[in-house]
Amino acid sequence: MATLKVPHPVPSAVEDAETLRKAFQGWGTDEKTVIGVLAHRDAAQRLQIRLAYEELYQENLIKRLESEIHGDFEKAMYRWIFDPIERQAILANIAARDGDYRVVVELSCVNSTSELLAVKQAYHARYKHSLEEDVASQTTGDIRKLLVALVGTYRYDGAEINPRLAESEAKILHEAIAEKAYNHEEIIRILSTRSKAQLNATFNRYKDDFGISITKDLTSESSDDFVAALRVAIRCISSxxxxxxxxxxxxxxxxxxxxxxxxxxxxxxxxxxxxxxxxxxxxxxxxxxxxxxxxxxxxxxxxxxxxxx
Amino acid sequence: MATLKVPHPVPSAVEDAETLRKAFQGWGTDEKTVIGVLAHRDAAQRLQIRLAYEELYQENLIKRLESEIHGDFEKAMYRWIFDPIERQAILANIAARDGDYRVVVELSCVNSTSELLAVKQAYHARYKHSLEEDVASQTTGDIRKLLVALVGTYRYDGAEINPRLAESEAKILHEAIAEKAYNHEEIIRILSTRSKAQLNATFNRYKDDFGISITKDLTSESSDDFVAALRVAIRCISSxxxxxxxxxxxxxxxxxxxxxxxxxxxxxxxxxxxxxxxxxxxxxxxxxxxxxxxxxxxxxxxxxxxxxx
Incomplete structure (x- = not known):
């Protein structure tokens, strides 16, 4: 459930744009009003406000905000004001540039198949190349294999599961982990291609058959980025x-x-x-x-x- | 340009369904009529005929055809009657099952980004799991890495190219090929993530800088499946x-x-x-x-x- 609170009735996008314009004018910015409007509108409403503001004042609301507010507040607002798909494309771009594997894994594994696709489409439109390219060219070795596979996949999104496959793939994962062959290509194959429903069945089976959860089994010693990225992927998929x-x-x-x-x-x-x-x-x-x-x-x-x- | 010839004016889907029904009735099948109708209708028209036939006769046209015609003719008709996206999902499924890398590479590299996506969506709907899963679980080693990467990618589809990138990546490809490090992960990264426009710029640059086309450079000696799959990918992208x-x-x-x-x-x-x-x-x-x-x-x-x- 969301924590976002939108007032009822909600002002029109034009009224909100006018309120924001007033908050920007005169000495200093009325930050309280900016928060009062933008932190209480959902993604669709924020988009309408951006459009209304541009239409009314021939000015880009996001650019204006950048000059009006500062520091952590500005950074947070700059994330918030976009709709979730566009925001994730921006976050992905920064993460790919900085080699921040965690954000890349999160967006690959938390989003549904169609959401991840929408993020990749927004990425194309915004940056004129693909997320896969940026992830692949900014990383190397095993972590690259994992990240490119997770970003690139178009998972089946249905609820059907195959219990025998869950059993056999839990065993494959367990053997690779027992041998500390974390970079084993079977781990990458299973995590990056199976549906989330199937993977959750496999993780449950892992716990039942081997008496320990796969994430705990992975946590033990390694402080390796690759193992950490594996854990993030599993946790984002399972919970x-x-x-x-x-x-x-x-x-x-x-x-x-x-x-x-x-x-x-x-x-x-x-x-x-x-x-x-x-x-x-x-x-x-x-x-x-x-x-x-x-x-x-x-x-x-x-x-x-x-x-x- | 297509070779398909559709008559003008074209009969309605109901008329075509009736014509086919008549061709099926009595002693033997009137194959000439079946060909006369179905080999001269485009994908949208064939779909309308399938729907009209089902509506009129409470019978699946494809199943009926299977019982009416035989051998290579039946096989070819069974491919043809589907629309291109559904047909490719079926071909991909057979190819993944049989480990036929060529068909998998073709569909990954000949289709546009949105066509490939549509094939993967049709695959989900038809088989209740993903093409990536089937390709990954039916192959091993280097060829698996290449195929899963090619199938999984969501390439940028725009025309923009980066000439400096083309130069540097032509060099990377050339070095990997010169060292016979065909399975070098850089080759897979470049072929599976870059846009087709960018790749064609890179292939042109390869020829200019090294005096030989990349496919010729790859042809020389190896009869390895992996190298063969690389060549198919490059040729499907370039021409x-x-x-x-x-x-x-x-x-x-x-x-x-x-x-x-x-x-x-x-x-x-x-x-x-x-x-x-x-x-x-x-x-x-x-x-x-x-x-x-x-x-x-x-x-x-x-x-x-x-x-x-």
Missing amino acids: PQKYFEKLLRGAIDNGNEDVITRVLVTRAEKDLAEIKDIYEKRTNASLDEAIRKKTSGDYEKFLLALLGN | PQKYFEKLLRGAIDNGNEDVITRVLVTRAEKDLAEIKDIYEKRTNASLDEAIRKKTSGDYEKFLLALLGN
């Missing part, structure tokens, strides 16, 4: 909310604003309520309070608004 | 008509009906006129004549009809 909760918890502990922003912005319209719930059960503390402690100013207000405050 | 002409010429020389059928059926609505033209220039002989010599009966009549006779 994205738990994955994001743990990621967010670590980012709050370490004060990593980039990751805090990414999780809140990308999940606020999706499943941030579940993520918050898991966080609060696990830590016995309020997520809102934790964000309040670690952030400040308009950035803090914006994140709290996305959390439904 | 599909020349590729299909050579394939067809070989199949005519060796009497390989499967391949003759595949080329004629899959290209009749696309570019069979160019393929025929290349064939006739190269052999100084008529393609129709060559087909006449190598085939017989209704199969022969059907192929000649697809060739525009």
Whole structure:
């Protein structure tokens, strides 16, 4: 469930554009109003506001925001204002450039087949080449094989599973992990081609047959990026909310604003309520309070608004 | 240009369905009429005929055809009657099962990005799993890496090229080939991720800088399947008509009906006129004549009809 709160009735896109324009004018920017409007509109509404603003004032709203607001708040708003598909294309581009395997794995494994395809289409339109090219040319070795395979696949999205295949592929995975042959091409093949339903059946079978979850089996010793990327892929496929909760918890502990922003912005319209719930059960503390402690100013207000405050 | 000839005006789908029904009734099948109708309708018209037939007679036209006609003619008709996307999904499934790398490479490299995607979607709908899975689980080693990468990619489809990239990647390809490191992961990366326009710039640059075409450079000695698959990929990307002409010429020389059928059926609505033209220039002989010599009966009549006779 989303945490995003949209007022009822919601102002028209033209009214919102006018409100924003007023907030930009005069001495300084009225950030409270900017947050009040944009942090409480869904993706379709934000797009309409961008279009209305451009139409009314012959000015790009995103460019104007860049000159009006600053720092972590600007960065978070620049992520938020796009619709989820365009935003992910932008995040993917930055991640591919920086060799940030985690974001690439996330978007490959959390999105549905049609969402991932839409991200790749948006990537083509925006950057005039493919995400696969950027991922492939910025990485090397085993991690490249894994990332290119995960990004490139067009998984079957149905619910049908084959229990015998789950059994045999759980065994293949277990053997590769037991031999510490993490880069075994069978691991990449299975993770990158099977449907999510099939993979979850395989992971369950792994736990039943070998008495340990595949992610725990992988965690043990290695601090290798490749093994870490494997774990991210498995966790994003088997339980994205738990994955994001743990990621967010670590980012709050370490004060990593980039990751805090990414999780809140990308999940606020999706499943941030579940993520918050898991966080609060696990830590016995309020997520809102934790964000309040670690952030400040308009950035803090914006994140709290996305959390439904 | 297509060789397919559709009469003007064309009968309605209901009229065609009635004509076919009559051809099936009584003693034996009137194959001439079956060919007269189905070999002279485009993909959209064939689909309408299938729907009209099912509606009128509560019977599946394809199943009925299977019981009415036989041998190579039946096989060719069974390929032809589907629309190109569904047909390719079926061909891909058979090829993946049989480990026929050539068909998998063809469909990955000849289709546009959106056509390949449509084939993969049709594959999901028809087989309830992905083409990537079947290709990956039926192959091993280097050829698996190449095939899965080619099938899995979602290439950028635009015309923009980067000349410096073409130069540097021509050099990478040349070095890998000179070292006979055919399975070098850079070759797979470049062939499977770059846009076709970019790849053609790279192949041209290869010829200019190294005085030999990349396919010739690859041909020399190896009879390895992997190298053969690389050549097919490069030729399908750089010049599909020349590729299909050579394939067809070989199949005519060796009497390989499967391949003759595949080329004629899959290209009749696309570019069979160019393929025929290349064939006739190269052999100084008529393609129709060559087909006449190598085939017989209704199969022969059907192929000649697809060739525009």
